[in-house]
Amino acid sequence: MTAPFRIAIAGLGTVGSGVVKALTARGDDLSHRAGRALQITAMSARDKARARGFEITGWRDDPLALADSDADVVVELIGGEEGIARDLVERALAAGKHVVTANKALLAKHGLALAKLAEDRGVSLKFEAAAAGGIPIVKVLREDLIAHGVDAIKGILNGTCNYILTEMEASGRSFAEVLKEAQAKGYAEADPALDVGGGDTAHKLCLLSSLAFGTAPDLAHVAVEGITHITADDIAFASEFGFRIKLLGVARRVGDKIDQKVHPAMVRARAALANVPGAANGVLVDAGEAGSFFFSGRGAGEAPTASAVIADIVEAASDGDQPSPVFGRPAAGLAKLAPADSKAGVSPWYLRFEVLDVPGVLAAIARHLADAGVSIESMIQRGRAPGEPVAIVMITHETAQGAVERALKVISASDKVRSRPCMILMES
C-alpha cells in the first residue's frame, strides 16, 4: 500500500459529522477500496466545543489553515458562494491539494474558474454531494451516460420543496402552514427563500447541465420560479386531473443551445418523478439513443450527503496522478452553449384565476386568451360562498409559454381579477 491519504475537513455540521462518523466506522473497508489508508489529519469548524459524538483531530481555529496543512484532500463543507468557502477551495487547489465539496452555490458561480485551477494544478475537484445528495448523479453524468450524449435532464433536486408539496397534497393545507411545520421540524431553514424560491434547484441544475452538455455552469441563464405561489387549490385541481405538482429543474438541448429552467410543473401521477416522496430527490436523464434513465433516493441529510462526500474522497485517493476533468471534459474546452429561448417551448398549461363573481368576467378572460392565440382544452369553475372570489381553472392546448404570459398580463390588469393568475406547465 502507498502512503496514507490525509484528509482535512472544514465544517463539522450535519454533513461533516456524518463524514467523520462513516470514515471512523468503516475506515478499513473504505481504505481497502481506496488502495491506501484514509486518515483524517485536520479539522476546523465554527465551534470547537460543540458536542459531536467524535474526537477532534488536528484542530485548526482558522479553516484557511487547512489549505496549508499536510492534507492530501481538503473537504469543504462550510457552504456559501463567497467568503471562507471560496477562499479555502481556491487556496487548497492552488496548494496542489485535492478538494471535495458539497457547495453547489460556489460551483454554480465559480465552477469554471475553479475547474481550470484544479486542472492546472493536476488535482481533483469533486462535488458529488452538491447535487441530489446520495444519488450519484454527478458521476453518472460525468462518467456513465456519455456515449450517446444527453438530450435532457429533469430533476426534483430540492428536498424541502418536495417535502412541502407532498405534505400539501397529503393534508390539503396551505403552503404557509406546511412551511411553518417544516421549519419547526428542521426540514426547512429559518430563511427558506433559497429553497422555496427555486434558487437552490437552479444551483444544482446548472452543475448537472455543465456535466451533461459540456458547457460552463451558467447560473445567469437559468430561469427560476419557486413554489411560494402554489395554493392548496392548485394541488387539489392537479390531483383531480391525475397530476401532481413538483418543483423541477429542467435542462434541455435545443439545437446548439440549451434551455435551463426551474419551475413547478404538473407531472402525471404515474410518472416516476411524481412518485418521488417526501424529502427525496429524483432525476430523469434522457440519454439519446440509450434511452431514459431514472435515479432516485435521499437528496439531503447526514448519511446520504456524507455517502456522496466519501465516494469522492475514495475516488480522489485512488485516482493517482491523473485526476479526470472536473466537469467531465477539460475545463479549457467547455463550450459556451448559448441559452435557448425558454419561452418558445410549447406544452399544455394549467391556469387559475381568482375572479369576482360578476357577469362578463369569464367572457373577458376567454377573449384575452383567444386574442393571444391561447386555446382552451377544458375548464372548471367552482362556486364559492356569496361575495367570495371564484376560482376559474383552465387547461390550454399546447401553447408557447410566451403567448400564455402575454394573455395573463392583459388579464391581470382587469379589476375583476383578484391576485396574480397562476400558470403551471403540464407535462404532456
Place this chain on the structure above:
Amino acid sequence: MTAPFRIAIAGLGTVGSGVVKALTARGDDLSHRAGRALQITAMSARDKARARGFEITGWRDDPLALADSDADVVVELIGGEEGIARDLVERALAAGKHVVTANKALLAKHGLALAKLAEDRGVSLKFEAAAAGGIPIVKVLREDLIAHGVDAIKGILNGTCNYILTEMEASGRSFAEVLKEAQAKGYAEADPALDVGGGDTAHKLCLLSSLAFGTAPDLAHVAVEGITHITADDIAFASEFGFRIKLLGVARRVGDKIDQKVHPAMVRARAALANVPGAANGVLVDAGEAGSFFFSGRGAGEAPTASAVIADIVEAASDGDQPSPVFGRPAAGLAKLAPADSKAGVSPWYLRFEVLDVPGVLAAIARHLADAGVSIESMIQRGRAPGEPVAIVMITHETAQGAVERALKVISASDKVRSRPCMILMES
C-alpha cells in the same frame, strides 16, 4: 495528450456494432473525456462479410489474436462462460491488457480468478454492461454507495422476463403465447431457457452481490426460480390484490451471511419496481443509513449496452497506472460470506391450487396448511364450468418459505389437486 488508447473489439453483433458506431460518431468528445485519443485498432467476429454499416479495422480471423495485438484494451463481446470468451479474457489480462466485457456468465463463474489475474497484472477488468445494461449499477455499487454498506439489493435484471410479464398483464394472454410473440419480435431468444428460467438474472445478481457485500461471485448459492409456471390467472389475481408479478433478483445481508435468490414476486402496484415497464430494468439498493436508492432504464439493446461498454473503455483509458479493484475491493481479500438459509425468511405468500370441484377438497387443503403452521389471511375460490378444475387462491400471513413448501408437498400428493400448486412471495 498522451498516446492514443488502442481498442480491440471481439464480437460485432448488436452490442459490438453499437460500440463501434458510438465511438465513430462521438469519438472526439469521448477522447476529450478520456484525456487521450480513442482508436479502434483491431476487430474480430464470426463473419467478416456481414453488412454492419461501418468499416472493419484491423480484422483478425482468430479473436484470440486480439490478445497479442497492440491494443491497450480488449473488449470481449462474444459471450459464454467458457470457450473463446474465457480464453480471450485470460490471455488478454495475462498479456497486460485491460479488458472490458459484457459477459455476465463468464464473470459469475470465473470472476474471482479473473479479478485476481487482472489485479496481479495491474490492469482493469470492467463489466458495467454485464448487469442491467445502460444503468450504471456496477459503478454505483463499486464506487458510490460505499460509505454505509449495502443491506440489500433487489432488481429486475432481465428485460425478456419483464417484457413477458408486462405483456401478460396488459393482454391477459398466457406465458406460452406471449413468449412466442416475443421470440417472433426478437425480444426473446430461440432458446429462452436462460432468460425465463432465471439463470441470466442469477448471473447478474451474483455480480452485484459481490460488489455490494465484498464476497466472491457465488453462483452456486443463488436459489433460482423462473417465470415459466406463472399463469394469466396469477397475474389477474395479483392485479386484483393491488400487486404486479415481477421476476426479482434479491440479495440480502443476513447477519454475517448473505441470501441470494431469483424468484417471481408480487410487488405492490405503486412501488418503483412494479412500474419498471416492458423490457426495462430497475434496481433498488438499500444502502444502510444512507437510505434506499432506485435506478431504472434500458437493460439491454444496442445503444444502452454500448453506452455501458464505452463508459468502461473511457474509464480504462483515463485510469492511468492504478486501476481500481475489479469488485471494488482487492480480489485477494474478498470475504467468503456464507449463504444464509434462504427458506427462513418470512413473508406473506400467494398460493394457487387447481382442484377438482368435489366435497372436502378445501377442508383438506386448509388442514394440511394448518398442520404445517401456515395461517391464511384471505381466500378466493372462483367457479368454473362444471367438470373443470377450480382455482383456489389463498394469501397467507407472514410465514417462512420452508413451512409453506412443506405444506404444499403434502397437498400436491392429493389426487384431488391438479398440477403443482403455485406459491409466489408477496412483498409486505
